[in-house]
Amino acid sequence: MLSCRELVEFLMDYCDGELPPEQREYFEKHLACCPPCVAYMKTYQQAICLGKSACKDEEQKPPKMPEELVRAIMAARQAK
Amino acid sequence: MSQVPPEADLATQDLPSDERAMLERLRAGDAAAFEQLVRDHGGRMLSVTRRFLGSEEDAQDAVQEAFLSAFKALDRFEGQSRLGTWLHRIAVNAALMKLRTRKSRPAEHSGDELLPKFLDDGHQATPASEWRDGGLAALEKAETKELVRRSIDALPESYRIVLLLRDIEERDTDETAKLLGMTSNAVKTRLHRARQALRALLDPHLRGGL
The missing domain is CATH 1.10.1740.10 (RNA polymerase sigma factor, region 2, helix turn helix motif)
Known part of the structure; x- marks a missing residue:
């Protein structure tokens, strides 16, 4: 039986569908009887989704370009 | 380059x-x-x-x-x-x-402390529990978005860069490896650690929801 430590070690490969069928079966047998590992896997995947969403959201509402930086870039362009 | x-x-x-x-x-x-x-x-x-x-x-x-x-x-x-x-x-x-x-910055934490701990028998030392609403409903709140961004910023640099390139910029493993001068296997290992570390930083805030 796979341990929790082993499950967490191979979690990314499992989520990416990169585990061979036999290992995948061991993995799923463990998940079927270990609620903390199910919770770990779900929260691991949710952390990835949250990271993507928070950064995309920031890109849709970008910060204002500082005026002095605009001026510096235009001056550097002139100088080249 | x-x-x-x-x-x-x-x-x-x-x-x-x-x-x-x-x-x-x-x-x-x-x-x-x-x-x-x-x-x-x-x-x-x-x-x-x-x-x-x-x-x-x-x-x-x-x-x-x-x-x-x-x-x-x-x-x-x-x-x-x-x-x-x-x-x-x-x-x-x-x-x-x-x-x-850039000049090297002051030594930062390795990030190991953000990885899950296990007992000698292989069980999780602190059993994980699910996040309220899957954490996703909470993302509608501006404070959660800010928390997530701050958590990414708080990752050790070596974790943060790989996570940004792979998960946020959506570069593939081989391109990320090339950009960072690493092997593809090293990128995979570091990405997994980075995701675990991000999960650990968010966990105390999202267990009970915001």
Whole structure:
């Protein structure tokens, strides 16, 4: 039986569908009887989704370009 | 390494007409067009370089370098992507270049303390529990978005850069490995650790919901 430590070690490969069928079966047998590992896997995947969403959201509402930086870039362009 | 990604296949007629017009003005050396480009795209580029570099001064330097590289490469821009997408990639490359060349920062934590702990029998030392609403409903709240961004910023640099390139910029493993001078296997290992570390930073806040 796979341990929790082993499950967490191979979690990314499992989520990416990169585990061979036999290992995948061991993995799923463990998940079927270990609620903390199910919770770990779900929260691991949710952390990835949250990271993507928070950064995309920031890109849709970008910060204002500082005026002095605009001026510096235009001056550097002139100088080249 | 050039900061400007290659543009090869498509011609500028594939661009929307407003971008084609902007490109013509830029290539004609119209100073107002350069300033408009900086104002239109600079903020987005700055948010990208801030994520990679942390330091505001370095982030602004990288944006300046990115624009100067882009200006030089305008003749080679052939419309394979939108101008904003092209500038975004140049900003990422400029941030990576800055990371390579800046003075080393004070030693930071390795991130090991953010990885899960196990008992001798292999069980989780602190059993995980699910997040209320899957954490996703909470993302509608501005404070959660800010928490997530702060948590990414708080990752050790070696974790943060790989996570940003793979999960946020959606570069593939091999491209990330090439950009960082690492093997693909090392990228995979570090990405897994980075995701676990991000999960650990969010966990205390999202267990009970916000």
